[in-house]
Amino acid sequence: MTIIDMTGTSTVTSHFINGAWTDSGGPTFPVRNPLDDELVADAAAGSAADAEAAVTAAAAAFPSWAAMAPGTRQALFLRAADIVERRQEELVQLMAVEGGASRAFSTFQIRLSAAMLRQAASWGYLPVGDVIRSDTPGRTATVTRKPLGVVAGFTPWNGAFYLAWRTFLLPMAFGNTTVIKPSELAPISSGLIHAEILQEAGFPAGTFNVVTNAPGDAAAIAEVFFTSPAVRCINFTGSDKTARILGERAGRALKRMVLELGGFNPAIILEDADVEESIKAVTFGAFLHQGQVCMNTRKVYVARSLHDEFVSGLAERVRALKTGDPTDPAVIIGPLINDHAVEQIDARVTDAVDRGATLVTGGKVEGRVYQPTILTHVPADAICTTGADETFGPLLVVEAFDDAETALRDAQDTPYGLSASIMTRDRVRGLAMAERFDSGIVHVNAPTMASEAALPVGGVKDSGWGRSGYYSIEDFTELRLTTMSSEPGRYPF
Ligand code: ADP
Numbered sequence: 001m002t003i004i005d006m007t008g009t010s011t012v013t014s015h016f017i018n019g020a021w022t023d024s025g026g027p028t029f030p031v032r033n034p035l036d037d038e039l040v041a042d043a044a045a046g047s048a049a050d051a052e053a054a055v056t057a058a059a060a061a062f063p064s065w066a067a068m069a070p071g072t073r074q075a076l077f078l079r080a081a082d083i084v085e086r087r088q089e090e091l092v093q094l095m096a097v098e099g100g101a102s103r104a105f106s107t108f109q110i111r112l113s114a115a116m117l118r119q120a121a122s123w124g125y126l127p128v129g130d131v132i133r134s135d136t137p138g139r140t141a142t143v144t145r146k147p148l149g150v151v152a153g154f155t156p157w158n159g160a161f162y163l164a165w166r167t168f169l170l171p172m173a174f175g176n177t178t179v180i181k182p183s184e185l186a187p188i189s190s191g192l193i194h195a196e197i198l199q200e201a202g203f204p205a206g207t208f209n210v211v212t213n214a215p216g217d218a219a220a221i222a223e224v225f226f227t228s229p230a231v232r233c234i235n236f237t238g239s240d241k242t243a244r245i246l247g248e249r250a251g252r253a254l255k256r257m258v259l260e261l262g263g264f265n266p267a268i269i270l271e272d273a274d275v276e277e278s279i280k281a282v283t284f285g286a287f288l289h290q291g292q293v294c295m296n297t298r299k300v301y302v303a304r305s306l307h308d309e310f311v312s313g314l315a316e317r318v319r320a321l322k323t324g325d326p327t328d329p330a331v332i333i334g335p336l337i338n339d340h341a342v343e344q345i346d347a348r349v350t351d352a353v354d355r356g357a358t359l360v361t362g363g364k365v366e367g368r369v370y371q372p373t374i375l376t377h378v379p380a381d382a383i384c385t386t387g388a389d390e391t392f393g394p395l396l397v398v399e400a401f402d403d404a405e406t407a408l409r410d411a412q413d414t415p416y417g418l419s420a421s422i423m424t425r426d427r428v429r430g431l432a433m434a435e436r437f438d439s440g441i442v443h444v445n446a447p448t449m450a451s452e453a454a455l456p457v458g459g460v461k462d463s464g465w466g467r468s469g470y471y472s473i474e475d476f477t478e479l480r481l482t483t484m485s486s487e488p489g490r491y492p493f
Helices: 048-067 070-086 088-099 103-123 160-173 188-201 218-227 240-253 275-291 304-319 339-354 404-411 427-435 469-476
Strands: 011-013 015-017 020-022 028-032 039-044 129-132 139-147 150-154 177-181 208-210 231-237 256-260 265-269 297-303 358-361 373-376 395-401 419-423 441-444 477-485
Touching (some): 015 048, 039 188, 048 150, 048 177, 048 218, 070 103, 070 188, 088 103, 103 160, 150 160, 160 469, 218 240, 240 256, 256 469, 265 404, 275 304, 275 395, 275 419, 304 373, 339 373, 339 395, 427 441
Parallel strands (some): 011 039, 150 231, 265 419, 297 395, 373 395, 419 441
């Protein structure tokens, strides 16, 4: 089956439960192209009953998936990676029409997804434990990593294709089975297309399940995850606002949560930085996917001696970014995901300009395509510069600094701590500054947005808990301590 006919005819999508496309016969909800509201598909509006069926299937599939020989699992992951690459053009088209992703962004995601599949394919062969010396004569102690059981995932609409793999593939690589609830805004590229790929690759029924839901119905599905004893962990990528609601509920249910949330990612350009290189890094970091990624650069602190040269070079490069329909491969800036996103950025640009900020470029919108925007001289109380809340769109604030210590302090004056960038020719100084950043990720001489499948991405503070890549073994397994005594015990009574 092909879920979506790329010639433009919309289809009705089903859930994917226990290895089968399951039409619950219930209501559907429309999925629309953010560029022009054209119907992409009608998706199944799932209920708690669908989520229960999916959790039951995942729980039933768990013992044999957990026990599967590493080589058998490896072959499945490698096949899935090949399918992802074979279907590249179709995926590029899907991400453009469903999520407004440029070709630059969708091919980036496809590359990362195939890489992550191939890396995870080998993890089954890595050591799973340690032997620990015991003080008790004749006792041997071992610790072994065991999968948790069913991991439920919420996948986001923005880096939909890659971030969905990240949500379920990592737990699966460590022997868990999964149920995911894709974003209502892009359910195909954040989950259903993955089901097609895994089905073709031959993954056993029930190891991966998808239940889609209409806007407003997420809580009922989440409640199934929280109340089901089989679900041992909830892996959420989204906003910190929703994460707080889910985290409170998880606390009552005593469920483990992994959270990949927002960021207010700063770049610091020191006075000895390569200006040309900094302009390229910031343009990419701030404007990839029109600023709708949690790792986009939101604010640049640039040494005053470089400020004017940097801003004029940056503005020139940013003005040259083609905007419009992302099915045009030359377009870099496609539409924002919905009207709310347009209203948010527009209100914040207006707020800053009203307070006296300088609009260097951008600030205009056509439909939902918002021009990439640079603001300088932004007063400290303007919403877009406070660091309290990320503006999820193509808006970058640039500020000059006189003293790098002050810039380092100001750059961390935010509740978030996801990614940061430091540009300098002095690598030792760059590393020393990186060391002092309270952030999950710091790149020296690279943009805030510099993901690779193998690198552990994750935040501190309000940016979340947990890491991607192999380090996620700590989130998606638990340690079993086993001891064995070969001598009679000595007891005090
Ligand atoms: P974004 O703003 O990036 O769309 P959100 O954090 O609002 O991110 O939503 C992410 C996911 O959380 C979506 O799949 C949505 O369905 C789900 N969600 C939102 N509100 C709730 C809620 N009250 N209970 C459970 N899930 C929710």
